Amino acid sequence: MTSVLYGARLQLDENMERMQEGTMMRKVKSKNWKKQRYFMLKEDCMTIWYKSKMSGKAKSAFSVSDVETVREGHQSEVLQSLAEEFPDECCFTVVFHGRRSNLDLIAGSAEEAQCWIQGLRRLVEIVTNMDQREKIDQWICDWFLKADKDKDGRMNFKEVQHLLRMMNVAMNEDHAFRLFQMADKSESGTLEGEEFVLFYKALTQRDEVLEIFQQYSEDSKKLTLLEFVDFLQQEQMEVDGTDELAMELIDRFEPSETAKARHVLSIDGFLMYLYSPDGSIFNPEHRKVFQDMSQPLCHYFISSSHNTYLMEDQLRGQSSVEGYIRALKRGCRCLEVDCWDGSNGEPIVYHGHTFTSKIPFREVVTTLEKYAFRASDYPVILSIENHCSIEQQDIMVQQLKGILGEQLLTTTIDGRVPVQLPSPEELKGKIILKGKRIGYLEDSLNGQPDEVPEQEDMEEEEEEEGPEAEEEALRNEDKRKEKKAKQSLSKELSDCIVYCKSVPFCSFQHSRSHYKPYEMSSFTESKARKLIREAGNDFVRHTAWQLARIFPSGLRTDSSNYNPKPMWNVGCQMVALNFQTAGAEMDLYDGLFSQNGRCGYVLKPSFMRDTETNFSPENPQGIGDRNPLTLIIKVISGQQLPKMPNSKEGSIVDPLVRVEIHGVPGDSAKQETKYIDNNGFNPQWGESFQFQVWVPELALLRFVVEDYDMASRNDFVGQYTLPLTSVKLGYRHIHLLSKDGTGIPPASLFVHIHIRETSSETN
Template sequence: MTSVLYSARLQLDENLERMQEGAMMRKVKSRNWKKQRYFMLKEDGMTIWYKSKMSGKAKSAFSVSDVETVREGHQSEVLQSLAEEFPSECCFTVVFHGRRSNLDLIAGSAEEAQCWIQGLRRLVEIVMNMDQREKIDQWICDWFLKADKDKDGRMNFKEVQHLLRMMNVDMNEDHAFRLFQMADKSESGTLEGEEFVLFYKALTQRDEVLEIFQQYSEDGKKLTLLEFVDFLQQEQMEVDGTDELAMELIDRYEPSETAKARHILSIDGFLMYLCSPDGSIFNLEHRKVFQNMSQPLCHYFISSSHNTYLMEDQLRGQSSVEGYIRALKRGCRCLEVDCWDGSNGEPIVYHGHTFTSKIPFRDVVTTLEKYAFRASDYPVILSIENHCSIQQQDIMAQQLKGILGEKLLTTTIDGRVPVQLPSPEELKGKIILKGKKTGYLEDCLNGQPDEVPEQEDLEEEEEEEEEEEGPETEEEALRNEDKRKEKKAKQSISTELSNCIVYCKSVPFCSFQHSRRHYKPYEMSSFTESKARKLIRDTGNDFVRHNAWQLSRIFPHGLRTDSSNYNPQAMWNVGCQMVALNFQTAGAEMDLYDGLFSQNGGCGYVLKPSFMRDPETNFSPENPQSIGNKNPLTLTIKVISGQQLPKVPNSKEGSIVDPLVRMEIHGVPGDSAKQETKYIDNNGFNPQWGESFRFQVWVPELALLRFVVEDYDKASRNDFVGQYTLPLTSVKSGYRHIHLLSKDGTRVPPASLFVHIHIQEPSSETD
């Protein structure tokens, strides 16, 4: 069976033919780790494998679908460090989706490098442009190639049995053999080409979808245009322009040209629609910027990262500009940079007084200039933790202005003293510095000299921003003592750097009343997660009101040396805008983060609900009825089935998952809830649940809905299989597919859940 990629699109391409012949290239991990590897594109056109010698088994491999992009030349720190040894035209970097490390390669010649650069880029483009049917066909082809052990292009029944185990199917042998015989049209005792496709279709027959189809089809064989309109209106709750929508969907997903011309939808077209983005649980309208972007900055949740430069833990981990690139590509709009004096007279970035590696501040700014606005046009906030001497602070300011140019905001947008913060729309394409500033913004605008605050005030501010909790270890005590000595030695802030701070001047937090009396809208405070939790617990409504006119940044406390994350939901519940997490650490916390910011076009700004934008609001997370809701929203979820669930990584050979589905509501305390299905024995391929669950939600505007699939284990903790998280306000009603993500946040096609969603809006009357 030939790969879809190879048969449909790869023929007559010289680059790909040469890639299939293979080439020796240097794989590079550091200045001192440069080893020859033999790379080759496999016949499926989808897999690159490499090994240490031209003979023998492949050492490692990756799929083209795992590749995000290919960077040409010295575009990684490792390759930049080798710039004098190897010419740029021979170097390139393969960048993968998610948190997987990049692959730095050096080809033997510029011609060979171009062959692989252009070839890989073409393959990535083909994968990105595949429609739903091509993706499924490619997936079938991948499984065939994996199971065809003797590579003769055919599969006997023994190979089919092995394939079923690989695909998470524990099927009765007699039933499997009947399907095998049905597909073996040639009666050769083997399956090849279209016979295997027949076998796969029999294996993946969706009886639950056929049943829905037949409910709306008069003859059980097709949906007329009117029948499909009925389905869209009654089940999918599509109300506007349904006739036009139905015709568009038929034209988009019906595989038969004859049926398409007659505006008829077959069962194949119906299934294609349900599995497509149009049939997804996520509202496609929310994939673009749809919210009002002209509100003050403080009226938005802002995607924010902590220790952005770190790739691993904050004691011994690697610092890299790659951390900034990855965060920016995910739509992050607030980045953190810890600046220290460098030994060569230029500032460096790292987690001070630890064993993390160091990178030049100049490289961070250069990276910011290049990648800041690729994923979003809206402003980037650079949160500076400043530990530098006056001299190197001046250099920081010079590098920021010299490299960023007009992108760096150095004065108010209209030259006037702001009475409120400007909007994301007004600040498009701008980079804003957050940090300490001497004196007031009014002084700069009036041309008056800056007032240098007393040393005591600066120390108070630094202590607030670097607050740590719990007993100190010996290492922490030494580190904190170093910081105290450093504070005493530092007398002031560089005027040149201070003048670059406009709308995000850092000020120490005393109380909400103190902030209201003494602070300006362009000033802001930072809080450790524990300080924020205490304020939420003690004065939740005051915190909501504070965040209606001033920005707040929350960051993990200092004891999270493994770069773990806290749950951000409690901070969003009181309107905190910059809830900073360690983007390098996968887990449930980052799932929630990605879920919240998946809406509004992934632009990194999400408008807060109206009841959180009023400085006199009565809203408190502990009292959701304070916003006037007399009844909750009712969410009913029927978990119908699962499709092609992945195996648990590093599981025993031949093991098959026992999947269960857990639904979680994350929101205000009164809305937070969890329910789960029973587990299904030995079936990750097409498990059927058919179970319904009901949730009541008082504040849907703040709620996130998370689906988690786990492999049940009665003897130990369940293993993670996949998840998907989205805002409740972005959920579409009706029969919907949920396309699962890995623990790393990347797609795992074609793994999905099939559900039915019913949302009953709260009535205005009391029961």
């Protein structure tokens, strides 16, 4: 079967052949948990299978498509802890996509380790570079191997019935047998090789796509170049260079060389196009950095993580540099580090006064140096929650400067006092510290001595302003805190705080009167919500000139997340979430930052970058004369939706689709389809929904698929979230993501999207 599908594409090299023979290696979970396991590459070249040496019964497996990368040597905390016991050249780490734990392995020799390192890397490269045709071939191969119970390379009808249940298909037995007989060209009573491919294609025939194809095809067999151009212009709303685009798409997706030479598209090529990234709902132009990156930092939403070091909950969870690696690889640009005095004289990172494990601050900085700019060149902000003594703060600075070198920003980019924040473009490749600072930036830049008491300056300003009694009390409290900070803050660390000086928040008026653009305040989620309710427009104006960071309530001991959308609606830049916790909140997060090349910076709409703006989320009409958009979404069908983990043998999903708009309060809405009984393979809904959207610039569109359950809560099947401004119109596939945010191919939805301007007469 494999050779039929791969042809010459996958040549087994020596490493893969040895991997298929199998190797005994140590699987390591901690310094004391090291167990022998027998690892083997299965005949499909896509599955790694392993079992315990002792019993030989307990088996586990993972797919090559689950693997993100392979790290060589002592590149995990566990393997580093065993560095004296096992040589570097025998160790490696398999890193998986999403939140799945890494797999640390120790081979018996350097040669065996290299065999698996090089072999796995080659397989990951092959999977990553597969084109659409090869991916489909791979899925067919996967299903065949799963269903071929007796491993004889052919499938009888009983095995086919079992396969249909695995694929989420509740098909009439007579119909299934007719498809089976149609594919059994050799009349042997079994399907093998190309016969199974034929069966799979009959099974996955897309009547709804064929219908669209035939609307534009004169002979119902092919689309000529002109017919395809008509489809692209009329349905997909492609307007620029459509002739060239049509030629290019035919060249890339038409499987028949004859048809390609004639510049025509077959139904197979048409389906391949629709299922590819070009036919996806997400605008491919937004997969790269396309926004203006030369505006002040405060004009961007910035991908921000809370308790970045935690892998689980914040009471007993594991602290790990892996949290930083994962966040950085996702494009996160603001990381949090809680620093405490370590018993050996060096600072440590953990969630203070809890049972979470501890990691040396030095390891966090080393990780930052290595991974900070792999996913994005734009600046990283390190939010330091400082609980250290002055002595250990000085050690923090030594480690930061010694390890990060030129990457660490320690003065303004031009040596001058900033009148506004610099841009992401100007700060490329820089790591910026956020924290408390003694005195003003102006003092150090102008060579003023540190002895100048900041408190006296503040008092003079306050007398000039003539504040009201309540605000004066708040300011006195500020001064008390500032004085305390001055006593307990290392001068060396203070001098490293440049563009993100932490200051307490009193009121928006106080900030505007007393604070500088390089100063910023942090808010708990509840404080932010209160301010949004009471002074939404003031909040928007505030974030047009100064950074604001929002963080979860301390009561969220399970590391759950709050809804970030209300904070983005008032322009808050650093809305920090617990990246380690999957759920709808992180779906929205990933959706917002999926645009602009996933660089971690998203330019705010123009009406949120003006300090005199009239915009407020509760009153979106304040941004001038505009009419709402009407968004019409037709949910047509679903393809190969996954079974639920731990579902009963033979059970099949009853899927429904919910379409959600997450925007300003007046735009937020949701509607859902009916559920389809017993069909996760090719459910057909054909239902249309209409939404009115006043502020599309702030709207996120989310599709959720659930398994309907009459007796209890519906089970989550998959979702996809993206900015409304990144949506492509026309017939589009939505490639669903798991709860973890990773792909679950080939699961998808097929939809039609139409947006029209609503005229003022209709309002």
